[in-house]
Amino acid sequence: GAGVSQSPRYKVAKRGQDVALRCDPISGHVSLFWYQQALGQGPEFLTYFQNEAQLDKSGLPSDRFFAERPEGSVSTLKIQRTQQEDSAVYLCASSPVRGFNYGYTFGSGTRLTVV
Amino acid sequence: SQQGEEDPQALSIQEGENATMNCSYKTSINNLQWYRQNSGRGLVHLILIRSNEREKHSGRLRVTLDTSKKSSSLLITASRAADTASYFCATGNQFYFGTGTSLTVIP
Numbered sequence: 001g002a003g004v005s006q007s008p009r010y011k012v013a014k015r016g017q018d019v020a021l022r023c024d025p026i027s028g029h030v031s032l033f034w035y036q037q038a039l040g041q042g043p044e045f046l047t048y049f050q051n052e053a054q055l056d057k058s059g060l061p062s063d064r065f066f067a068e069r070p071e072g073s074v075s076t077l078k079i080q081r082t083q084q085e086d087s088a089v090y091l092c093a094s095s096p097v098r099g100f101n102y103g104y105t106f107g108s109g110t111r112l113t114v115v
Numbered sequence: 116s117q118q119g120e121e122d123p124q125a126l127s128i129q130e131g132e133n134a135t136m137n138c139s140y141k142t143s144i145n146n147l148q149w150y151r152q153n154s155g156r157g158l159v160h161l162i163l164i165r166s167n168e169r170e171k172h173s174g175r176l177r178v179t180l181d182t183s184k185k186s187s188s189l190l191i192t193a194s195r196a197a198d199t200a201s202y203f204c205a206t207g208n209q210f211y212f213g214t215g216t217s218l219t220v221i222p
Contacts, residue, residue, distance in 0.1 A: 004157070033210065042203050042212035043158070091157055100210050101146055101165075106157035 002026075004107035006092050012113045013082045021077045021110045025094030032075050033104065034067055035091040043091055049075060050098055082114045120213045121204055127219040134191040136216040138204030139184075147180055148205045149189050152215070158203065161189075196222045 005024040013019050025032050031050055035043035036059075045059040051072035060067070064082075069075040079086055089111050093104040121138050128134050138147070146165045150158040164171045164180045164187065171178045177190040191198055201215040 035212075040214075042214045044212075045210060093158075101163075103148060103160035103163050104158075104210075105160070106150075108155075108157045 004105050006107035006110050010111050018080045023075045023092030029094035029096050031095040033093045037089045084114050087114045121216040125217045130222050134194050136189050138187045140206045144206045147187050150203045152201045194220045196220050
């Protein structure tokens with residue numbers, strides 16, 4: 001597609017509920033990143049995929065967070081047993097090259113509110 | 116875990132004035148990037164400067180990089196109301212962002 005698409009745009013979850021956030025990167029983009037952005041803060045790195053391989057997941061805050069990109073295109077970030085501190089905007093970005101030496105295209109994000 | 120730190124945290128200027136914001140970082144880098152984020156939106160890539168470059172221009176944007184001081188600056192010349200946004204620098208192998216500079220351009 002023309003840009004990085006994320007869905008849903010907004011999600012309200014009850015505490016303890018599982019959620020799945022979707023990212024459609026630009027077609028053919030090799031690299032895909034997930035970030036978490038709390039209100040008034042900069043994005044915090046969560047995880048990085050190169051094609052279908054999850055090369056870095058050091059930013060995932062707990063084992064309740066899980067990300068996958070099984071066919072090297074669409075990615076899903078899953079959060080199990082959501083907590084209030086998970087409330088944030090989750091941003092996805094993609095790049096046509098491997099690694100970190102190229103400008104990324106970001107989606108508009110999914111705003112998750114845990115009540 | 117955020118390696119880049121922007122300053123000032125907030126900046127308010129009149130339309131037509133220049134805006135300068137700074138970024139400091141902690142470890143050696145391959146490149147440094149600047150992004151803009153409008154309220155409620157994703158980040159937009161503005162410019163990438165490599166570690167062997169000292170200055171780069173793109174339209175009304177001018178970026179400098181001083182690797183000896185581990186700092187970078189972003190200058191926006193002849194600002195417009197549409198430049199109102201948060202600006203972030205990003206560094207490092209894991210693409211760390213700072214907390215951003217919130218720029219308000221008053222028409």
